Amino acid sequence: MKGTTDGTAGIGRQAVRACLLVLAVACACPVAAQGPQPDPAAADPVARGAYILHAAGCASCHTARGEGAAPLAGGTALTTAFGTFYSPNITPDPEHGIGRWTEEEFARALRQGISPEGYAYYPAFPYTSYTGMTDRDVADLWAYLRTVPPAAQENRPHELGLPSRWRSLLPVWRWLYFEEGATLVDAGRPPSWNRGAYLVGTLAHCGECHTPRGLLGGPDHDRLLAGNPEAPEGRGSVPNITPDPEDGIGDWSDDDLIFFLELGMLPDGDFAGGSMARVIEETTSRLTPEDRAAIVEFLRSVPAVGGIRG
Ligand code: HEC
Ligand code: HEC
Structure with a gap:
């Protein structure tokens, strides 16, 4: 267990982290440029919706990179093995968005x-995960989206190879892989684990991203979070984040994980790259400390899967 058995190394690392934190703030790194965290328990649906938007990434x-990009107006290219998808405009514009x-x-x-x-939508839109969203979260997210400035930005068609271009084949894919339904609640576990x-x-x-996929791109539920040799978006691989000590993150301490999710720093002092940097910037750095701790509690409990390094 890195950082928990060796007290001195732990203190050293804390000091390094403190310095890096100061540096990150000083150079206004994107990861440190997070806004205020709205309270997920807030009564105002719009404020709650803004939090859900971030938690769901x-x-x-849906927001293109680069300065001047209108929020949620789409146009981000998602490069996958099946071709390039362009996210659509989800602002309230009546013509080009979802107004x-x-x-x-x-x-x-x-x-x-x-x-x-x-x-049917292509699963490049992760409704396969969002299917478990609660009624309240969907309603509040909708309330928030209505407040976004409408952007008159036209959608760009996807550039897909055959046979992925055939949207009509999606029902087959859905039949094989898509399970609709609410997130299961385990009454035997604490609320924080369920969160x-x-x-x-x-x-x-x-x-x-972190669960390996089969031939047709369906997730392999028996190897939950065990890493993906081929990143769904772009290049490279996605690491195993099960508690396996060799191939996963079993040797990270809880603090290592919390720190990573907040600031993107790995236990060796390196920073997360690739699509994970965006996940940290957009999502995990903006969560409340309680929500980050809940993520860690859950990750600790999934079955350890060795053999995949991702
Ligand atoms: C990993 C990238 C990704 C994420 C994350 C994502 N989307 Fe999308 N979304 C897409 C893509 C790609 C499509 C187009 C799918 C298609 O054409 O079949 C899409 C389609 C949509 C559509 C349909 C728009 C239309 O004009 O038909 C809506 C609405 C939408 N997304 C809302 C959301 C919301 C709300 C969230 C967060 C809860 C979200 N998306 C998160 C990639 C994403
Ligand atoms: C869009 C794809 C994507 C999503 C979604 C995603 N990750 Fe990642 N994650 C990655 C990639 C790619 C890396 C490797 C980053 C690198 O090479 O620096 C990574 C790295 C990590 C690592 C470091 C593991 C190691 O051994 O270095 C952890 C921990 C992690 N992710 C946890 C999470 C958690 C928790 C979530 C959900 C809150 C999540 N990730 C969502 C793509 C993703």
Whole structure:
């Protein structure tokens, strides 16, 4: 157990972290430039919705990178093995966004992956995880989205190879892999564990990247969070985050994990790169300390899977 058995190394690391934290703030690193954390228990639906938006990482895909990009107006390229997807505009613009949608249509898109016109969405939109969202979270997220400035930005068509281009084949994929339904609650576990399960499995959809996939891109539920040799987006691989001490993160202390989720720093002092940097910036750094701790509690409890390094 790094950092817990060796007290001196632990203190040394704390000191290094404190310095890096100061540096990160001084150079206004994107990770440190987080806004205030709205309280997930807030009564105001719009404030709660803003928190859900971050916890679910919607802006990671729906807000283009670079200065001047209109929030949630889409256009982000998601490069996958099946081709390049472009996220659509989800601002309330009636022409180019979802301004004419009803709340029911929004809930159906998010939890069932079906458009108002009745066609199926590609699972590049992680409705496969969002299916477990609670009614209240969907309603508050919708309330927040109504307050976003409408952007008159046209959607860009996806550039997909055959046969992925055939949206009509999606029902087959869905039949094989998509399980609709609420996040299971384990009454034998504490609320904090259940909150962690909801954050990891549903809102923050960690498994979309960290769970290995089969041939047709369906998740391998027997190896939950065991890493993915091929990152779903872009290049590289995604590490194993099960408690396996060799291939996973079993030798990280709870503090290591909390620190990583807050600031993106690995136990060896390196910083997270690739798509994880965006997850930290958009999602985990903006969560309340209680929610980050709940994620760690849940991650500690998943079965350790060795053999995959990701
Ligand atoms: C990993 C990237 C990703 C994330 C995260 C993501 N989306 Fe999307 N979303 C997409 C893509 C890609 C599509 C287009 C799917 C298609 O064309 O079949 C999409 C489609 C949609 C649509 C349908 C829009 C339309 O015009 O039909 C809505 C609504 C939507 N997303 C809302 C959300 C919300 C709300 C969140 C957060 C809870 C979210 N998305 C998170 C990638 C993402
Ligand atoms: C969009 C894809 C994506 C999502 C979603 C995602 N991750 Fe990651 N994660 C990565 C990638 C890629 C890396 C490797 C980063 C690197 O190479 O620096 C990584 C690295 C990590 C690591 C470091 C592991 C190690 O051994 O270095 C941890 C811990 C982690 N992620 C936890 C999480 C948790 C918890 C969530 C959900 C809150 C999550 N990730 C969501 C892609 C993702």
